[in-house]
Amino acid sequence: MLHGIQDLDRDPVAKQSSVLDQVPIIDISELLVDSAAPAAKTAVDSIAEACSSWGFFQITNHGIPDELIDEVWRQTRAFFALPIATKLEVLRTRDNPWGFYHNELTKNQRDKKEVFDYTTDGVDPIYESENRWPDVTTPFKVTLSDYRDAVTKLGLSLLEAFCVGLDLPADFMRADFENDHTGFIRLNYYPVKEPLAQSNIENMPVADLGVHHHTDAGALTVLMQDDVGGLQVFKDGFWHDIPPVPDAFVINTGDMMQVWSNDIYQAAIHRVLAMEQKDRYSIPFFFNPSAATEVSPLPTVVTDERPAQYRTINWSDFRGKRTDGDYADYGPEVQIAQYRI
Numbered sequence: 001m002l003h004g005i006q007d008l009d010r011d012p013v014a015k016q017s018s019v020l021d022q023v024p025i026i027d028i029s030e031l032l033v034d035s036a037a038p039a040a041k042t043a044v045d046s047i048a049e050a051c052s053s054w055g056f057f058q059i060t061n062h063g064i065p066d067e068l069i070d071e072v073w074r075q076t077r078a079f080f081a082l083p084i085a086t087k088l089e090v091l092r093t094r095d096n097p098w099g100f101y102h103n104e105l106t107k108n109q110r111d112k113k114e115v116f117d118y119t120t121d122g123v124d125p126i127y128e129s130e131n132r133w134p135d136v137t138t139p140f141k142v143t144l145s146d147y148r149d150a151v152t153k154l155g156l157s158l159l160e161a162f163c164v165g166l167d168l169p170a171d172f173m174r175a176d177f178e179n180d181h182t183g184f185i186r187l188n189y190y191p192v193k194e195p196l197a198q199s200n201i202e203n204m205p206v207a208d209l210g211v212h213h214h215t216d217a218g219a220l221t222v223l224m225q226d227d228v229g230g231l232q233v234f235k236d237g238f239w240h241d242i243p244p245v246p247d248a249f250v251i252n253t254g255d256m257m258q259v260w261s262n263d264i265y266q267a268a269i270h271r272v273l274a275m276e277q278k279d280r281y282s283i284p285f286f287f288n289p290s291a292a293t294e295v296s297p298l299p300t301v302v303t304d305e306r307p308a309q310y311r312t313i314n315w316s317d318f319r320g321k322r323t324d325g326d327y328a329d330y331g332p333e334v335q336i337a338q339y340r341i
């Protein structure tokens with residue numbers, strides 16, 4: 001069911017005529033050394049500029065070892081290649097969103113994909129539930145846990161750049177993310193074949209995109225994509241491809257970063273095309289603050305000329321509502337626009 005949303009997915013795709021029409025590629029090696037040092041300034045400034053113009057950029061020299069990345073891809077492919085009955089043993093439920101799912105909705109439209117979601121160890125504070133690991137294996141759990149820890153560290157460095165770019169101390173947001181963040185990782189599989197082919201769901205809506213257009217709900221997303229392509233960002237009335245770049249990660253800002261920055265950084269609208277020739281895999285890490293975080297525009301971006309544009313948002317509440325909408329059609333999806341002053 002559609003809830004009167006504007007159908008952006010019908011808007012045109014831009015011709016890749018100029019490098020200015022592509023999201024920037026930023027070398028972050030100096031940022032990883034010391035985000036507040038003069039040597040990191042080029043990276044910090046480029047990130048701030050990319051966040052306000054595109055809400056998207058790619059990073060190189062991210063510091064995550066190749067061997068770990070190779071193993072993550074191997075385990076991801078092996079998981080989705082399991083028989084459907086095995087994957088259904090770790091099927092997500094409404095109460096516990098961790099595990100496998102192949103019937104996800106974005107804005108109440110079905111996506112042509114399969115996913116596996118996992119978070120930090122132990123009981124998570126929003127859903128009060130634990131990861132579901134398939135019975136297959138230790139390497140799957142160990143590799144994915146190592147990757148989660150590596151990408152969390154990278155996320156903390158990127159947050160420092162976001163803060164410095166808003167004239168805040170580099171560690172301004174650290175306390176909301178370091179120890180009890182609610183970030184999670186999603187293994188995405190976009191098959192050419194229909195993912196629900198073997199299921200007996202009635203009145204199945206068509207899945208004409210891999211992921212329908214959306215913004216990510218949290219602070220920032222760190223995404224690894226394979227070499228197939230299909231991810232697009234919406235800007236100035238056109239869809240722009242985000243081409244795979246070897247050894248690069250794609251970064252985008254989420255809704256909470258748009259609120260914190262008082263609209264200086266954009267939570268960009270993006271989508272993934274449905275695969276027609278080749279299966280695609282991608283692995284986003286959604287870096288989200290701790291459950292109790294109250295998100296509102298930060299002190300340096302609220303001035304007399306530009307007052308706060310949003311009321312305070314309780315993260316746990318916002319995230320819970322968004323997850324419900326992804327699981328099934330429980331009404332219109334929650335948006336930050338509803339909190340606009």
Ligand code: OGA
Pocket residue numbers: 186188211216223225231270271272282283284
């Ligand atoms: C998402 C998403 C992009 C991709 O899962 O939220 O936007 O390239 N994925 O898979």
Ligand code: NI
Pocket residue numbers: 214215216270
């Ligand atoms: Ni997304």
